[in-house]
Amino acid sequence: MISDCVFRLALRAGTRLTDDCCAALRTAAERETGAARYALCTILENRAIAARESMPVCQDTGMAVVLLELGNGVVLEGELLSRAVDDGVRRAYAEGNFRKSICDPLTRVNTGDNTPAHLHVDIVEGDHVRVTYLPKGFGSENMSRISMLTPAEGREGIVRAIVEAVRLAGSRPCPPVVVGVGIGGSFDSCPLLAKKALTRPLGSRHPREDVASIEEEALSRIQALGIGPQGFGGKTTALGVLAEIAPTHIAGLPVAVNMQCHCVRCEQEVL
Amino acid sequence: MKELRLPLSADEKRALRAGDAVLLSGTLYTARDCAHRRIFELLDADMPLPFALKDAFIYYAGPCPAPAGKASGSCGPTTSARMNAFAPRLLRLGLGGMIGKGEMSEEVRAALKECGGVYFAAIGGAGALYGNAVKRSECVAFPDLLSEAVYRFEVENFPLVVAIDSAGNSIYDRTSK
Known part of the structure; x- marks a missing residue:
């Protein structure tokens, strides 16, 4: 369940800007001129292409940051949580033709599947699991x-x-x-x-x-x-x-x- | 908008001014951090390079995998400043110029001026748009580096802005000092 959720979120996140970001970019484009306006219009045109063709908005599909809010009434069964998250990331980056950008810091050898994800878990009161996926470009x-x-x-x-x-x-x-x-x-x-x-x-x-x-x-x-x-x-x-x-x-x-x-x-x- | 086809002549490069918007077509070579290190190792060992530097343009970029039916996946520019240490030597060996995003160092500016090179800014974050402008792509070196390998791109109408021209004028001068 967690793995499928991360898979869905990662796949969607890579190909679309948030609505509030689009609105802010549009407002900005209206008040700029010259090269600045040209840049913003290109960014908005790119956003439309990415959405239409399900392509990554940016080739830096990022380090996978997963913020998990885990209700204290929830019992997670099955595979290890971090493994489930990595599995979702791995499948999304393969399926979406996303760039795999994670490597060893010294040898610079790529892990090949964009894992490991960076998982942060907060235990909160309740019976829900809130999963937030943030692909972070470097x-x-x-x-x-x-x-x-x-x-x-x-x-x-x-x-x-x-x-x-x-x-x-x-x-x-x-x-x-x-x-x-x-x-x-x-x-x-x-x-x-x-x-x-x-x-x-x-x-x-x-x-x-x-x-x-x-x-x-x-x-x-x-x-x-x-x-x-x-x-x-x-x-x-x-x-x-x-x-x-x-x-x-x-x-x-x-x-x-x-x-x-x-x-x-x-x-x-x-x- | 000015339309240009690579390779650029010395006159074509001299005519470009920082801030000009252009549509660039022709052959580019992608290279970023790791590929540059490998190229420098080859140069230091006096070994042949995977492509001729003379009049070539390097695109600081690492593409997403190509989906079926496309030459390339999304492929916008990466931050050029990380290649500050590499660009001057390559320019002095004949490189025509670079494409990336963001300001570059004073050493790079001096080398562009000295060699008559041009640094173009692509619009960062516009990966899908640039990926679609790649009509052919072939890995020509370091395939083990995956997206960081050197790819030869044939591109059609890359939308770019002249960032540092061959006289050393920079579009970033207005803001970065």
């Missing part, structure tokens, strides 16, 4: 960073760290980007918050007012950088900033920025 992943700020740096330090990550990335992560931000937690959990933020719809506001105001201020300062679509210059350097927050240590203020290219692919199912 042009943008490479531009991600974590800053271990001091508490004194505070809100301004957070906004500055977000904007600086986008500025340093420049034209490389395929702007207009979506900026996933993690605030708090620890050196390991903070980037995961940033990645989870990327599964939120574009245009959604964080329920906490102080977090939402950081999202807004960071976005407006990012647009002022002028990097623009594909780095060709323009008003749209980012399609959105999405932040998540978690308690941290009294001595620290971790801020992680997980960069996502304009090709936002994310699919979800509740079992």
